[in-house]
Amino acid sequence: xxxxxxxxxxxxxxxxxxxxxxxxxxxxxxxxxxxxxxxxxxxxxxxxxxxxxxxxxxxxxxxxxxxxxxxxxxxxxxxxxxxxxxxxxxxxxxxxxxxxxxxxxxxxxxxxxxxxxxxxxxxxxxxxxxxxxxxxxxxxxxxxxxxxxxxxxxxxxxxxxxxxxxxxxxxxxxxxxxxxxxxxxxxxxxxxxxxxxxxxxxxxxxxxxxxxxxxxxxxxxxxxxxxxxxxxxxxxxxxxxxxxxxxxxxxxxxxxxxxxxxxxxxxxxxxxxxxxxxxxxxxxxxxxxxxxxxxxxxxxxxxxxxxxxxxxxxxxxxxxxxxxxxxxxxxxxxxxxxxxxxxxxxxxxxxxxxxxxxxxxxxxxxxxxx
Numbered sequence: 001x002x003x004x005x006x007x008x009x010x011x012x013x014x015x016x017x018x019x020x021x022x023x024x025x026x027x028x029x030x031x032x033x034x035x036x037x038x039x040x041x042x043x044x045x046x047x048x049x050x051x052x053x054x055x056x057x058x059x060x061x062x063x064x065x066x067x068x069x070x071x072x073x074x075x076x077x078x079x080x081x082x083x084x085x086x087x088x089x090x091x092x093x094x095x096x097x098x099x100x101x102x103x104x105x106x107x108x109x110x111x112x113x114x115x116x117x118x119x120x121x122x123x124x125x126x127x128x129x130x131x132x133x134x135x136x137x138x139x140x141x142x143x144x145x146x147x148x149x150x151x152x153x154x155x156x157x158x159x160x161x162x163x164x165x166x167x168x169x170x171x172x173x174x175x176x177x178x179x180x181x182x183x184x185x186x187x188x189x190x191x192x193x194x195x196x197x198x199x200x201x202x203x204x205x206x207x208x209x210x211x212x213x214x215x216x217x218x219x220x221x222x223x224x225x226x227x228x229x230x231x232x233x234x235x236x237x238x239x240x241x242x243x244x245x246x247x248x249x250x251x252x253x254x255x256x257x258x259x260x261x262x263x264x265x266x267x268x269x270x271x272x273x274x275x276x277x278x279x280x281x282x283x284x285x286x287x288x289x290x291x292x293x294x295x296x297x298x299x300x301x302x303x304x305x306x307x308x309x310x311x312x313x314x315x316x317x318x319x320x321x322x323x324x325x326x327x328x329x330x331x332x333x334x335x336x337x338x339x340x341x342x343x344x345x346x347x348x349x350x351x352x353x354x355x356x357x358x359x360x361x362x363x364x365x366x367x368x369x370x
Contacts, residue, residue, distance in 0.1 A: 001163070005154045008131055010038075014160045019122055020092070021160055025114040029106055031135045033057070035142040036112050039071070041128040042089065045155040048073055050130045051087045053114055055096035056137045057106045064106065066096035066114065067140065071130075081141040090119035125161040130154065147247075148309035149178065177238050182304055185231035186319060189257060189297030192224030194326055197294050202333040218268070225261045228297070232258045247307050253300035260293035298323070 002009045012023040025038035039052030050071040058065045067084040068091070074080045099111035120127075131154050134145040145151050153174065158165045196217050203213035235254060267286055272279045305316045 001158070001165070003129070003131065003154070003156055005150045006131065006133060008038075008154070010129065010158075012160055014125065016161065019120045021116075021118045021120055021127075023116050023118070025116075025131065027112055027114070027131060027133060029110045029112065030108055030133050030146075032105075032107050033137060034106075034108075034133060034135050035137050036114070036131075036133045037069070037142070038114050038116075038129070038131040039069075040089065040118075041130055041155075043128070045128040045130070045157050047071055047130055047132075047155075051089050051091075052130070053094050053096070053116060054142050055112050055114055056142065059137070059139060062105075064096050064098055064112065066094055068094075069142070081138070082143075084140060092117040092119060120160075126157060126159050129156050129158060149307065150309060174238065174241055177234055177241070178308060181231055181234040181238060182308055182310075184227055184234070185304065186301050188224045188226075188228035188231055190301035190319060191322060191326075192220055192227065193261070193297055194294050194323075196220035196224060197290060198326065198330055198333075200290075202330075202337065205337065222265070225265055228258065228261060250300060250303045250307050253296055253303060257293055257296040257300055260289050260296065263289055264293060 001011065007028060009026045010023065011026075012021055014021050027036040027038065029036055033056075035054050035056035037052045037054035039050040041047075041050045043049050048071060052069045052071055053066055054069055055064055055066045057063065068087045069082055069084055070087065071082070094114070094116045096112060096114045098106065099113065132145045132151060134142055136143045156165055199213060199220060200217040203209065203216065206213070232254060235251075239251070264286070267282070267289070270282070272282050301319065302316075305311055305313070305319075310316055
């Protein structure tokens, strides 16, 4: 059976009369000094709590060795190194071999087979399989595995008697939600909110459009925040569906951006009138929180590409082109604003000196920059 990630596969024979399972796992090394592991979790389909068998080249002899490990929470948080210890499951026998026989050597892409014979509890044939691979082994302690999407979804729940699997369907749902989460948040936090900030900064100085700029700005920002809220909720749901999988920086940036966006939305309810003496303080707050929200949102979009393993994808390239276009427009508008500002300042100076008449018309743009 092909497993849903890392091009791994598994085969087994279940002996119902004595509840014995003969199993072989097929995996691949990703570095000559790396490791490949397979295990079962007695409780749930997550890394924490997995009873694992991990194969790697012996630091002394270079021959492939297979040792038992228990993945407890301290290892997951990297507080302590992963040390080999006996498993508390009924493991009858285990071994590991490289594909190619005794002359085979460990290299990037080398195939390894992990054999195990286990005694299962009576009438318990649904097994939570967990597998992974890493780049390095320090002594006899495997180090943390890569944390891209493929490596963090290497679990499957298989009924060894019927052959049915729950992991494939579950991983399919998670993949769909992850894609939706990435697309909608990229549009909301990465495009709409920056565009709304640009409209407020540059359209408000055009006298001919009147207050239209405000409604355009508010419409774009509210649309972006509503979509961003949906994407944020999907992200929370993804966290619930993926116990043991954490993206610390991405999660913190997401919460910070959402909190700032919520504060901006609530600030509309307390917007003072233009004649109110507190209006200038509200504007300062609104500008600071707004720009901070935009910056955090854009940074988190790029962080999201890395989390999804799309750091070199065309999707990221397309987003970079959109963002570059927006930045280019900002630079052009900023230069134009300063040109108009300097021209107006010069005209005002000449008018005060009486060198030009007061009836000369300006450019239709306020002589102050926000």
